[in-house]
Amino acid sequence: MQKATGQDGGEAAVVGTDGTGPADASGLTGDGTGPLAGIVVADLSRVLAGPYCTMLLADLGATVIKVESPGGDDTRTWRPPVHGDMSTYFMSANRNKHSIALDMKDPEQLELVHRIVGEADVLVENFKPGGLAKYGLDADSVAERWPHLVHASITGFGTAAGAHLPGYDMLVQGVSGFMSLTGETDGPPQKGGVAMMDVMTGLHCAVAILAALREREGSGRGQHVELNLFMTALSGLVNQTSAYVAGGAVPRRMGNDHPSLFPYGPFACRDTDLIISVGNDRQFARLAEVLGMPELAQDEKFATMSARNENRDELRALMVGRLGERDAQQWQDELVEVGVPCAPILGVDEGIAYAEKLGLDPVADAGGVPTVRHPVDYSRTPARHVKAPPHLDEDREAVLAWLEGRGADCEG
Structure with missing residues (x-):
């Protein structure tokens, strides 16, 4: 005992x-x-x-x-x-x-x-x-x-x-x-x-x-x-308070955008939004391939994370134009297959159901x-x-x- x-x-x-x-x-x-x-x-x-x-x-x-x-x-x-x-x-x-x-x-x-x-x-x-x-x-x-x-x-x-x-x-x-x-x-x-x-x-x-x-x-x-x-x-608040304490930058409200990553947030498809979260250049290259726009990954305006952040408005317009041609689920299926992080926006009830689908026994x-x-x-x-x-x-x-x-x- x-x-x-x-x-x-x-x-x-x-x-x-x-x-x-x-x-x-x-x-x-x-x-x-x-x-x-x-x-x-x-x-x-x-x-x-x-x-x-x-x-x-x-x-x-x-x-x-x-x-x-x-x-x-x-x-x-x-x-x-x-x-x-x-x-x-x-x-x-x-x-x-x-x-x-x-x-x-x-x-x-x-x-x-x-x-x-x-x-x-x-x-x-x-x-x-x-x-x-x-x-x-x-x-x-x-x-x-x-x-x-x-x-x-x-x-x-x-x-x-x-x-x-x-x-x-x-x-x-x-x-x-x-x-x-x-x-x-x-x-x-x-x-x-x-x-x-x-x-x-x-x-x-x-x-x-x-x-x-x-x-x-x-x-x-x-x-x-x-x-x-x-x-x-x-x-x-991790990166946000660190931005001020260590970098002197005062973070601002950005809606669903991320201050340091792009594309990283919900994007409008033909029927509803799909969250696409690109964390590195390799993932962006795969995204561009699935979108049928492989040239974006070679464009100096979008090839690196810092460049994508600087030119996010232009890139957003190009992505939404293509994503709007198909439903979110169709894009999700293809992006998941090549390892691009993405997910739908669900209600709490749907979130519980999704966890059950994944075998998480919520x-x-x-x-x-x-x-x-x-x-x-x-x-x-x-x-x-x-x-x-x-x-x-x-x-x-x-x-x-x-x-x-x-x-x-x-x-x-």
Whole structure:
């Protein structure tokens, strides 16, 4: 059986990778498999960034206890759409978890929160900076009382001058420059179609936790990792922020065009658009051949990527003129055959169907509920989809039994 340092620094038993132990007896570990089997996560986060992170950890075998307020995670009320009586938004980031509702303003219930945190390996929270101090769950208090814990804090704009700013994804899309880059050249700035900064922050948080757990193996102590949506956004803008920081160039909105590649985007065919993504000169030569215009690849105005970028308007007109003679599917079939990257523009429903066509099995059943499966395939320890997203306080008795099995007094 694996061991971790428990409450107040003492050693506490953690469920073994064979599924044995008190946690398994209370029904909190699922099938006891996965690369993170034996890791316990106290999830005090809500909305998307934190819950998405902890769902990924749960998919990989961690036991995740979702501690909610009596009113529940805000996203439980974000509806429609719904599946039965549950918000599909909430469902998207909360499978494989165990829900218990506790009011931290109540001393007895706060003590239960402390017991859960003390028996966990990881604490994830996204309270406003300073908001947990009155509950004895701020970074300093956690580090002193439970030195074994990996404590991950997510904020919107950090804990310095931006500590008072609310951390909503769209605000970060705005101030990071992302919206200034999104939309048509002559149109207004646009947000992305999904809360991208939340999702990216959740991914970074999962990586940070895994790194801190790895370091704990040698030191025996956890550490505090801090993430904020704003820095995640600036990092996630990759080539665009690099263009300014390293090159002094301020990126601009270009619609569906790419600042450094051409042709790279949707092009009108006879019936609909087809995305063509040419990443090098060899691919362009193949494209020109399929279009019946091989001379384009020899023309000095188009032969190199830099030349194509400089003369993109002229090249675009030539391509659209030829592409308009046939349907998108006909062009796609020929381009795929010669290795030119291309794809149609699909709706979400069509995207799921396309993934099924490619044998990617995008939908996984989690306790009788359809969910989008974990995206990583493991050769020996596959991700699991064993428990439906929980109703509020659904697992209260199981969590209390788990605490009792670990020697905690859970009366109240």
